[in-house]
Amino acid sequence: MEPAVHTSGLGRVYKRGRKDPVVALDDLTLTIERNEIHGLLGPNGAGKTTLVKILSTVLLPSEGSARVLGHDVAAETRAVRSLVGLVLGGDRGLYDRLSARRNLLFWGALYKLDARTTRDRADALLERVGLAERADDRVERFSRGMRQRLHLARGLLHEPRVLFLDEPTSGLDPVAAGAFRRLVLDLRAEGRTFLLATHDMDEATALCDRVTLIDRGRMLLTGDTGQAGRFLGDRECVDFTHPDPALADALALLPDVTDVERQDGTAWRAHTPDRGATRRVLGWLLDRDVLTARRGEPTLEEVYLRTVGDRGMRV
Numbered sequence: 001m002e003p004a005v006h007t008s009g010l011g012r013v014y015k016r017g018r019k020d021p022v023v024a025l026d027d028l029t030l031t032i033e034r035n036e037i038h039g040l041l042g043p044n045g046a047g048k049t050t051l052v053k054i055l056s057t058v059l060l061p062s063e064g065s066a067r068v069l070g071h072d073v074a075a076e077t078r079a080v081r082s083l084v085g086l087v088l089g090g091d092r093g094l095y096d097r098l099s100a101r102r103n104l105l106f107w108g109a110l111y112k113l114d115a116r117t118t119r120d121r122a123d124a125l126l127e128r129v130g131l132a133e134r135a136d137d138r139v140e141r142f143s144r145g146m147r148q149r150l151h152l153a154r155g156l157l158h159e160p161r162v163l164f165l166d167e168p169t170s171g172l173d174p175v176a177a178g179a180f181r182r183l184v185l186d187l188r189a190e191g192r193t194f195l196l197a198t199h200d201m202d203e204a205t206a207l208c209d210r211v212t213l214i215d216r217g218r219m220l221l222t223g224d225t226g227q228a229g230r231f232l233g234d235r236e237c238v239d240f241t242h243p244d245p246a247l248a249d250a251l252a253l254l255p256d257v258t259d260v261e262r263q264d265g266t267a268w269r270a271h272t273p274d275r276g277a278t279r280r281v282l283g284w285l286l287d288r289d290v291l292t293a294r295r296g297e298p299t300l301e302e303v304y305l306r307t308v309g310d311r312g313m314r315v
């Protein structure tokens with residue numbers, strides 16, 4: 001069966017007049033399986049939006065190819081458009097002076113849905129995203145969270161099987177972001193596939209089955225979110241608890257330790273270059289009566305920090 005998304009050697013160059021061209025995507029080969037929530041991570045300018053736009057047929061690639069459920073984004077635009085939904089964050093794509101319902105009716109007409117289908121789907125979606133009671137209010141009175149939910153309803157109107165979300169919870173408070181993420185999980189349970197571009201490591205960790213990290217248009221890593229630590233190759237870590245910071249200072253001086261950081265209170269994490277070093281550090285700690293010590297997995301946040309640094313990250 002064809003995967004939900006497959007790109008092969010995908011490239012995109014923006015030419016800006018006589019100035020130097022910008023390489024926004026460079027030789028990107030990526031597969032997203034059906035029914036997956038796939039996180040697309042990377043600092044500002046990494047190429048995330050460019051990729052999402054190519055996959056939703058808004059932009060053409062300069063090189064390589066991309067297919068959605070087996071259909072080529074450049075040669076089979078119409079088929080791809082019926083299969084994908086694009087949910088942009090912020091203020092793009094909603095009409096402030098129209099009500100939530102009228103926004104959906106307008107988009108239904110653009111998708112060439114018949115009036116009755118659009119009305120029925122709009123009502124069902126407004127209910128689903130928790131906006132039924134505000135359906136006839138103008139969007140200009142909506143909070144950011146309500147706008148995001150309306151964006152999602154809009155993206156679902158033509159019942160796409162693959163959804164591209166660009167920073168969907170950016171600027172939402174934790175309760176609104178949590179509600180939005182639950183909605184994404186429900187939609188996935190119905191068999192949809194998601195590509196989620198985000199700067200938010202907590203969001204990626206909580207939602208995504210797999211993640212891809214890109215920087216300057218190039219792929220750095222792709223794989224299971226839960227095994228993100230393996231991206232770092234041999235780098236490992238040891239988690240331990242001890243009340244005396246002097247022990248952490250002494251540990252940091254060992255040749256087997258690259259650095260030691262405080263997690264919180266009496267909890268610490270020591271980074272080691274390889275498995276042998278991890279074993280020796282565990283032995284060293286146990287000889288000094290630490291309360292607990294065990295091998296830890298680097299988090300997605302650590303993987304990101306060690307791979308691209310702290311550019312454009314939100315944790």
Ligand SMILES: Nc1ncnc2c1ncn2[C@@H]1O[C@H](COP(=O)(O)OP(=O)(O)OP(=O)(O)O)[C@@H](O)[C@H]1O
Nearest residue numbers: 014016022024042043044045046047048049050051
């Ligand atoms: N229309 C355009 N014309 C020229 N350059 C562009 C255009 N759109 C994007 N770029 C450039 O392409 C590169 C990738 O941009 P893109 O918006 O895809 O990154 P991004 O990862 O989505 O960033 P962000 O996290 O800030 O949204 C950047 O260097 C950007 O300046």
